[in-house]
Amino acid sequence: MDIILTILASIAAACSDRKNLPKALISGGIFKAAAALCLVFFQGPGGVFLHHGKGTYYLYYGILITIAVFGLVEASVGCWVSGRLEDRHAAGKAVLCVSILPLVCVAAFGGFVVLRKMN
Template identity: 60%
Template sequence: MNSLIHTASLISDACLNTEKVPRALISCGVVEAAAALCLIFSKAPGGIFLHHGKAPFYLYYGILVAIVVCGLIEASAGFWVSGDTVGRHAAGMTILWVSIMPLVTVAALGGFIILNVK
């Protein structure tokens, strides 16, 4: 949960400072992809994904693979924006705001439960 709060603070910092947009894109993309990969490899689908046939089961893993790809694209966009932060600021902020939905989806599916070490 700590990394989710840190990611949210990076997004809010990027709204205030143009120079922080690439860092926010790269960090959020990597956290998003890593959390989705952790879900793929360590947590079996539950809830509505279990007892309604095979389609929801495959949909669960399809969603997670799509989130991994989105996270990697977001991190790559961070490197692209870092080449010209002033000229590519609008594109970077658009990508950052669009990427909030996959981040929320991973959090809702339980991707950050793995980070809670007791």
């Protein structure tokens, strides 16, 4: 739970100061990718995804794989933005704004449960 609060604080700091943008992109992207992959490997689908046929079962894993790939792309964008922060700030901020939805999805799918089990 502390990791999520730290990442949210870095996202808020990146909105007010350009220097914090690469850090927020890299840490947020790596966290999303790691949490999504932990959900794929250690926790099966539940709720709506479990009792409505094979389509929703595969949708669950498809969403998590997409979030993991997006997290890696977000971390890569963070490295790219850090090279020329003044020129690439707008692109990095756009990716940061879009990255909030996958963060919410990972938390809703049970990212907190997996992280609690790992500690």
